[in-house]
Amino acid sequence: MKNNFLLEMKSRGYLNQCTDLDNLAQISEKKSISGYIGFDCTAKSLHVGSLLQIMILKLMQKHGHRPIILLGGGTTLIGDPSGKDATRKILHQKEIQKNIKSIKKVFFKILDFSDKKTKPIFVDNAKWLTKLNYIKFLRDIGSHFTINKMLSFDSVKLRLERQQSLSYMEFNYMILQAFDFYQLFKKNKCILQIGGSDQWGNIVNGVELIRRMLKKDSFGITSPLITLASGAKMGKTEKGAIWLNQKLFSPYDYWQFWRNTDDRDVKRFLNFFTEIDTLKIDEICNEEQNINQLKIILANEATKILHGVKAAKNAEKTAKDTFEGKGYSLNLPEIPVKEKEIDQGINLLSFLSKNKIMSSKSEARRAIINNGLKINDILIKDEKKIIIISDFRNKIMKISHGKKRHYLVKII
Numbered sequence: 255m256k257n258n259f260l261l262e263m264k265s266r267g268y269l270n271q272c273t274d275l276d277n278l279a280q281i282s283e284k285k286s287i288s289g290y291i292g293f294d295c296t297a298k299s300l301h302v303g304s305l306l307q308i309m310i311l312k313l314m315q316k317h318g319h320r321p322i323i324l325l326g327g328g329t330t331l332i333g334d335p336s337g338k339d340a341t342r343k344i345l346h347q348k349e350i351q352k353n354i355k356s357i358k359k360v361f362f363k364i365l366d367f368s369d370k371k372t373k374p375i376f377v378d379n380a381k382w383l384t385k386l387n388y389i390k391f392l393r394d395i396g397s398h399f400t401i402n403k404m405l406s407f408d409s410v411k412l413r414l415e416r417q418q419s420l421s422y423m424e425f426n427y428m429i430l431q432a433f434d435f436y437q438l439f440k441k442n443k444c445i446l447q448i449g450g451s452d453q454w455g456n457i458v459n460g461v462e463l464i465r466r467m468l469k470k471d472s473f474g475i476t477s478p479l480i481t482l483a484s485g486a487k488m489g490k491t492e493k494g495a496i497w498l499n500q501k502l503f504s505p506y507d508y509w510q511f512w513r514n515t516d517d518r519d520v521k522r523f524l525n526f527f528t529e530i531d532t533l534k535i536d537e538i539c540n541e542e543q544n545i546n547q548l549k550i551i552l553a554n555e556a557t558k559i560l561h562g563v564k565a566a567k568n569a570e571k572t573a574k575d576t577f578e579g580k581g582y583s584l585n586l587p588e589i590p591v592k593e594k595e596i597d598q599g600i601n602l603l604s605f606l607s608k609n610k611i612m613s614s615k616s617e618a619r620r621a622i623i624n625n626g627l628k629i630n631d632i633l634i635k636d637e638k639k640i641i642i643i644s645d646f647r648n649k650i651m652k653i654s655h656g657k658k659r660h661y662l663v664k665i666i
Contacts, residue, residue, distance in 0.1 A: 270451050272473065278473045290322035293324065295330045299503075302498065308361070320371065320373070321374045321375075324377050326380075328378070404425070429459070449475075480526070506569045509557045510573065512552050527556045530555060587660075589661055596642065599642055628654040641663075
């Protein structure tokens, strides 16, 4: 395999399966190709679990290929059963379109839109899926799928084995995804679909549909699903999802997420989520370098890709000021509070829960009992504490949960 794009995919650990690796390598070495990844739009933002896929699109651009971003305005109406234990909440089209508009912002931050040859293309499958004639679709497309084979795919089989209901609506998802690839092949000369390893069956269906209907070759690649060394799911923390949109998850919190990476995951994540050359990663990881310094490199590089160099530097400085210096940095995440509320007094447990510092009052109570909560660096032992004006210094109060989570409460 001599193709630079596929070689780097493999060296970074992005490459899991491919339908015809040798043929794809030959084609993509000779000319620029287009490849797509689909994203369902069930929320206002993608989370860090989708980041590996976006990094693959970024890698395509690096090697002169054009990424196509399919935002599933149509398939989100159905919901992909892959990896799910239950039917997704059904969203209305207006809500999905709002989500699409918000999600696009992340791609403009991470991908390059300056080169005409590799400039990403956005497509919304609602344009063709919502206009389908059901009878015609069954005759033209449905006739190429057998129930026997559809039942053999993990997305279906695992749900049925666990005796969890799978609606006919969800069962059809794989046919719609295959039809998406067929449409993009015809309209955008897209020869490659990329997805997580749980999408393998859906991707193969698309490749086969194109071969049967158009007598043409297309290709599918999957990347590995990421699990942490701890066994936890990528992107889930005690604070919830690690969102990629800045309004939902601050650059400082994002930096801290990478800084807190498990020691065992650092090298893997340097390959996955930074643009540092793989040989350089081997070099710095083999040096007698403090693991915490490697984590800072990871945090800086990952944050730079999403939020820019300045945000990464500010986050590192904020962490240094907070953890190594005295007092606090003004760049910490802020929680506004009205002076009128403070005058009346605020129950600490309610405040912590309401502002998502803790997931619940019970968790907040446990943190206090276990000596895990400080206000202005002073340990709090009274779970019935009321926040009052004297807790503030120049209208600012610092709340710390453990050693790594710090917030500034500001009177407005």
